[in-house]
Amino acid sequence: MMDKIAIEKKVLSENDKLAGSLRERLTAHRILCLNLVSSPGSGKTSLLEKTIAALNSEFRIALIAGDVQTENDARRLKRAGGKVVFPIVTGGRCHLDARMVTSITDQLSLDDLDILLVENVGNLVCPSSYDLGEDMKVVLISTTEGDDKPLKYPGMFLRSSVMVINKIDLLGSSDFDMATVKQNARSINGQLIMFELSCRTGAGLAPWNQWLGEQAKRKRSR
Amino acid sequence: MMDKIAIEKKVLSENDKLAGSLRERLTAHRILCLNLVSSPGSGKTSLLEKTIAALNSEFRIALIAGDVQTENDARRLKRAGGKVVFPIVTGGRCHLDARMVTSITDQLSLDDLDILLVENVGNLVCPSSYDLGEDMKVVLISTTEGDDKPLKYPGMFLRSSVMVINKIDLLGSSDFDMATVKQNARSINGQLIMFELSCRTGAGLAPWNQWLGEQAKRKRSR
Numbered sequence: 001m002m003d004k005i006a007i008e009k010k011v012l013s014e015n016d017k018l019a020g021s022l023r024e025r026l027t028a029h030r031i032l033c034l035n036l037v038s039s040p041g042s043g044k045t046s047l048l049e050k051t052i053a054a055l056n057s058e059f060r061i062a063l064i065a066g067d068v069q070t071e072n073d074a075r076r077l078k079r080a081g082g083k084v085v086f087p088i089v090t091g092g093r094c095h096l097d098a099r100m101v102t103s104i105t106d107q108l109s110l111d112d113l114d115i116l117l118v119e120n121v122g123n124l125v126c127p128s129s130y131d132l133g134e135d136m137k138v139v140l141i142s143t144t145e146g147d148d149k150p151l152k153y154p155g156m157f158l159r160s161s162v163m164v165i166n167k168i169d170l171l172g173s174s175d176f177d178m179a180t181v182k183q184n185a186r187s188i189n190g191q192l193i194m195f196e197l198s199c200r201t202g203a204g205l206a207p208w209n210q211w212l213g214e215q216a217k218r219k220r221s222r
Numbered sequence: 223m224m225d226k227i228a229i230e231k232k233v234l235s236e237n238d239k240l241a242g243s244l245r246e247r248l249t250a251h252r253i254l255c256l257n258l259v260s261s262p263g264s265g266k267t268s269l270l271e272k273t274i275a276a277l278n279s280e281f282r283i284a285l286i287a288g289d290v291q292t293e294n295d296a297r298r299l300k301r302a303g304g305k306v307v308f309p310i311v312t313g314g315r316c317h318l319d320a321r322m323v324t325s326i327t328d329q330l331s332l333d334d335l336d337i338l339l340v341e342n343v344g345n346l347v348c349p350s351s352y353d354l355g356e357d358m359k360v361v362l363i364s365t366t367e368g369d370d371k372p373l374k375y376p377g378m379f380l381r382s383s384v385m386v387i388n389k390i391d392l393l394g395s396s397d398f399d400m401a402t403v404k405q406n407a408r409s410i411n412g413q414l415i416m417f418e419l420s421c422r423t424g425a426g427l428a429p430w431n432q433w434l435g436e437q438a439k440r441k442r443s444r
Contacts, residue, residue, distance in 0.1 A: 007229045040261045040346045041367025070373050094347035123347050124262050125316035144366035145263025151292050155314055173392055
């Protein structure tokens with residue numbers, strides 16, 4: 001098993017280098033980059049659909065939709081008004097890496113962009129180890145998944161800057177407790193910025209969109 | 223990257239050997255072994271709680287609860303009446319492997335068991351590649367995750383024998399369509415045995431428990 005661990009370290013270190021270059025390049029172009037991570041079905045694509053609808057007129061947004069299989073999410077994002085949308089089909093691999101994202105950004109005209117939103121593969125474990133050159137990781141958790149998830153998958157919550165709690169319209173349909181999930185998340189990462197929202201009803205989307213817009217403006221003015 | 227792929231193949235081939243030995247040993251002792259896989263929060267632990275309650279008096283059941291971090295699930299299973307419960311904390315690794323399971327079964331008195339239920343790490347990608355010596359993989363999907371999941375994570379649905387659709391009490395609270403999820407799953411794996419149930423309300427649990435009991439009796443009588 002030492003072989004495997006040594007190789008993993010090498011792969012991660014190569015990824016970190018590529019991600020570092022990508023981050024420099026995106027920052028030189030003053031592009032805000034977010035890496036959205038979560039379990040399958042927490043609502044990453046739904047949140048991006050709503051975000052595009054709200055911010056498309058004010059910002060130039062590119063989207064990368066990663067999936068193990070199918071380009072369904074990329075199609076959904078295009079239908080939602082996404083102007084620059086690229087799928088990445090990993091073909092079985094459990095996470096995006098910096099090389100995959102770079103292969104897309106190499107095709108983009110970076111001077112014409114304000115925001116790059118990367119939707120990672122649905123997986124609460126592996127994507128936490130792979131830097132994609134983003135400014136921040138945003139971890140989604142839905143109220144139907146249980147309030148214990150930050151404790152059981154701490155790596156992702158530790159390495160994320162933002163936690164979005166989705167599906168608040170379903171609060172009360174399980175024993176998910178909002179105070180408990182926040183306390184659990186803070187016990188892992190006291191710096192987490194938190195949003196509560198429902199992509200279905202639209203509740204709570206405004207503060208998220210406003211925050212994201214502010215981050216993009218801040219990056220643009222640097 | 224060839225290095226990494228070569229190492230992965232070696233690791234998988236070593237795992238397959240260990241899993242093969244474990245399968246032989248479990249079969250020699252006529253123990254039914256199921257490997258439960260799903261996204262985080264689909265309800266693996268909840269289903270096992272209900273299963274123990276229903277089958278504990280008729281069968282001798284051992285449970286292995288795998289998690290990236292915490293022994294919470296093992297504690298829940300003990301509280302639910304589990305008599306032989308072992309946690310496996312992977313400490314960041316994204317799946318169980320045959321070595322981890324063997325390290326538990328080596329501690330068990332296999333003559334005194336009928337059923338071994340293994341709850342894998344919540345991850346719809348990586349655990350599909352790791353044989354644990356089970357008779358069958360059982361993949362859970364909850365109605366809140368979206369009916370497109372079999373298409374987006376085909377490996378898991380291809381390698382599972384059973385699909386349990388949980389949280390049917392929440393049908394109607396999203397655009398999840400039961401006919402669509404089944405059609406999507408069958409397009410990946412036409413042999414899937416399917417159950418629809420709600421661990422919360424108890425609906426649909428009886429056919430699952432009955433089926434599981436029958437599988438155990440069939441294995442015992444071989």
